[in-house]
Amino acid sequence: MEASAAALSRIGLAGLAVMGQNLALNIAEKGFPISVYNRTTSKVDETVDRARQEGTFPLVGQYNPRDFVLSIQRPRSVVILVKAGAPVDQTIAALSEHMEAGDCIIDGGNEWYENTERRIQQVADKGILYLGMGVSGGEDGARHGPSLMPGGSYQAYSNVQDILMKVAAQVEDGPCVTYIGEGGSGNFVKMVHNGIEYGDMQLISEAYDVLKHVGGLSNSELSQIFAEWNRGELESFLIEITADIFKVKDESGNGDLVDKILDKTGMKGTGKWTVQQAAELSVAAPTIAASLDCRYLSGLKDERENASNVLKEAGLNDQGGSVKSGIDKKRLIDDVRQALYASKICSYAQGMNLLRAKSNEKGWNLNLGELARIWKGGCIIRAVFLDRIKKAYQRNPNLASLIVDPEFAREMVQRQAAWRRVVGLAISAGISTPGMCASLAYFDTYRRARLPANLVQAQRDLFGAHTYERIDRPGSFHTEWTKLARNSVGALN
DSSP, rough: OOOOGOOBBSSSOOOHHHHHHHHHHHHHHOOEEEEEEETTHHEEEHHHHHHOOOOOOOOHHOOOOHHHHHBOOOOOOOOOOTTTHHHHHHHHHHHHHOTTTTTTTEEOSSSOOHHHHHHHHHHHHTTOEEEEEEEEEEHHHHHOOEEEEEEHHHHHHHHHHHHHOOOOOOOOOOSBOOOSSTTHHHHHHOOOHHHHHHHHHHHHHHHHHHHHHOOOOOHHHHHHHHHHHHHTTTTTTHHHHHHTTTOOOOSSSSBBGGGGOOOOOOOOHHHHHHHHHHHHTTTOHHHHHHHHHHHHHHHHHHHHHHHHHHHTTTOOOGGOOOTTOOOOOOHHHHHHHHHHHHHHHHHHHHHHHHHHHHHHHTTTOHHHHHHHHHHHSSSSBBBBBHHHHHHHHOOTHHHGGGGGGGHHHHHHHHHHHHHHHHHHHHHHHHHOOOOHHHHHHHHHHTHHHHHHHHHHHHHHHHHHHHOBOOOOOSBOOOHHHHHHHHHHHHOOO
């Protein structure tokens, strides 16, 4: 028997792992009746039980694709939150069989943007609309207010805009959701968000490394420092949770838990995609690339332990573990704060420039200021200084780089001395700071009117006749370098 119109749900959600359950409960809590479905039906019962426990939420469990789809009012909107790749295609196939023209599928997973563009075309044959929606904020964000990045069909977005506006994180200038653009733009923006997140986490870990090994700071001191930083320009989710991490004791032994964690970093792939896209688009993203390289190197734990022993035997003093004597701790802490902030600006500049380059290539017309705004709440990179990035792009939508925004430029200049001191100190202490070094090299390269690339062009012309341009007149030139060099040697003799 068909459900009566009165009892139909406003929206459906399929895929009830933790993120799916939490997003469904968030939608229901905001007063939107929702149907939920999962292939493994025990997850449906679990979600229905949670809805009962957490409040009297309008949430209904469904146990097969047909009942699920038919329990939603038309035009139907169905969110799917399953593992990226083949599971998404399988879920679309199972659900679309019962869907009609004008209905909409919203994929909320971390999907490769081209897969979304393929699926948009695929379901269009049936008249079904499609959104690829980045969702950031982890489990907690999904439950209490994530940052949402929907891209694809604008009509599909309009159908659920009222729901997304209520479900998203709320900041003083509105909900953390906006229509991103056509095609796979929502997924692409989420991917770059994750790349920036890689850079942020790497830079914070370097700040920790320098303070601990050069400054000799204890975990309780580190916790206080990060908590203090979180009350200033660095105020952000990642700084806040870092302060908390240093407070946690190891329950199964003595000491602090952070010191017992194996130094091997996991990853899901979005950081790698970001670096690959940067290379495809000829956009320099060295800070994000350095953070990815560090994750790869962290995985070589056995090799690193072996290298440490081999180089010790070869006579290398273990500089990477010695506290420097005569260090002014207070000055070091303040210098590291400034180095972290300046490095972050470079990392975000790289991410924003990658978004712009892709937007130009695809005609997405991305609004960079608006992207900074929706990242101010709910998501993992949420930070106070995103408001400043938003304002920089409002002042000048065609801003070539955050580094040349008048306000950020002033801040970079004020902080560069501290930044150079930290990187120099780390290098002389044998502590690697690849993210900070990459950001500083990016800044120093970008601000120089003339680079030694003239020599590289000469080399390319010599061995491959690739030609070069001149600074004093137009045109392409080729020189018989070797012949002329030999002649001049002859002339000298």
